[in-house]
Amino acid sequence: MVFTEDIFKRKNETGGSVEVICGSMFSGKTEELIRRLNRARIARLSVQIFKPKTDTRYDENAIVSHSALSFPCVAIDNSASILLFYNGEHVVAIDEAQFFDADLVEVCNTLAAKGVRVIVAGLDMDFKGRPFGPMPAVMAIAESVTKLHAVCVRCGNPALYSYRIVPGEDKILLGETESYEPRCRNCYNIV
Ligand SMILES: Nc1ncnc2c1ncn2[C@@H]1O[C@H](COP(=O)(O)OP(=O)(O)O)[C@@H](O)[C@H]1O
Ligand SMILES: Cc1cn([C@H]2C[C@H](O)[C@@H](COP(=O)(O)O)O2)c(=O)[nH]c1=O
C-alpha cells in the first residue's frame, strides 16, 4: 500500500513538497495533520506548526482537534510571517489555512523550493459552499490533496458541506457544533 504523505519524499529525498488536507468541519483535518506530524517526529524530522491568530478557539499556542488531540504551534497574523518564523525545520504545517491571505501560495512554494515538506490543512468551502480563502490556489500548486469527509449529522452519509445553523452572513464566524453542522449534498440542499 502507498501512503500518500510519503510518496514525494521517497522519490526525491532532497526535494520539498506541498500537501493539502481539506474538507468540511469535523472531517478530521486537524487529526490527520497531527497524525502526519507525529509520524514526521518519529522519523526524527523537525517540525514547525502555524495557525492564524484569527482562530481564537481553544489554545492560542496549540492546534486542537474536535477530539482534543493537540500539538504546539505559533499563532501568526499573516502568511508572510511564516517565512519570518521559519527556522530551518524539515516540515512546516499550517492549520486553518482558509483564514490566511493569498500570499500563502507563494509562501508554500518558497518553502518547498528550500526542500521543506509543507502540509496545509483547511476548509475548502465556506458555509455557502464557496471556495474558502487561499485554499483552492494552494490545492492547485500542491503535489498531494487529501479531501476528507465528516459524517452528515442528518443522514449519516459522507458530509462535504459545513452548514451554518445560526443567523449571520459574514464569511468568518468562529464556532463549533452550536453554529455548524456537517452535511452531505442532499441534506445541505434541503433547508
Ligand atoms: N459529524 C461528525 N463527523 C465526523 N466526526 C465528528 C463529527 N462530529 C464530531 N466529530 C469528531 O470530530 C473529530 C474530527 O475533528 P478534527 O480533526 O478537529 O476535524 P476538522 O479539523 O476537520 O474540523 C472526529 O474524530 C470526531 O471525534
Ligand atoms: C464553514 C465556516 C467555518 N468557519 C469557522 C468555524 C470554525 O471556527 C473554523 C473551522 O474549523 P474546523 O477546524 O475546520 O472545524 O472556521 C467560518 O468562519 N466560516 C465558515 O463559512
Ligand SMILES: [Zn+2]
Ligand atoms: Zn445527509
